Amino acid sequence: MFRKISAASLFLLLVGCGSTLTPTQTAYVDNLTPCEKIQGLVDGFENQFEPLKATRVQTKFGDVWTPKYHLLGNSCQILGMNNERVSYKCAKQYDNESQSRDAFDLAVNQVAQCLGSQWQANNTAQNQSQRTTFKNAEHDAVISIQSGQTNAKYNKTWQTSFEVGGLIKK
Template structure:
């Protein structure tokens, strides 16, 4: 527990405006466990993931930041449609269903073991897609993990996604 709290404090301290982490900051982020990363995401949600934001890109519809760490693959983003709607989203594509389901199972196991039984999980199955959403009565953030077939036309691929936020489609 102490390590999780110190991780959150350190994440806040590395939240400088620059897009590049110092070597010391990179080494620290690289040493974080998946549980510390998940807890950091939940803890920083109400602050718009401020300590985790790096490079920012704006368009007409949203602001997008690269995060200071990735929980699933290397394709995570922090997306903000406005000050009140933010999400940390990752998606990883795979050539077959087995790889996608293994990634999905790993993420579900990590969230379950890291956050504990007070986070209630609900499962949704639709066609070839499976989603588990975690909610807690004392947290506004939701966690959603999904695995399913992509809509790619020419090549059958599978995707696993991980999201912390309030943009989750229910």
């Protein structure tokens, strides 16, 4: 357990060293286990993912940062809404429901395995969408994984998303 926590902390420290990762930092992050990466994101929520934030874009609804590290492909963002809500979110598109559901099942199983029994999973399904949310009374972060059909107008696609977020306590 100590190795996971110290690796997650080192991950956040390394990522926070500059706007881009050095080759050494990239190699270190690439060699982290999925559990160390997930724990690093849970730990990063406590300080609004500050070490992970890179390029910032301000909108009237909040701020969007490109993260220094992507958990899923190159599709992640850090979203800050009016200093009350922050999240690290990734999404990946698929050509069919089966691919999206497989990715969803893999992500849910991986998170459940990594976080352990202290985190309670809540499953919901509506129409062709499925969501699993992980919560822990000792953490403010919430992990949400969702799979469903997109609203694409001309091409029927599916999406699986992964989010670490929640309300910021002041």
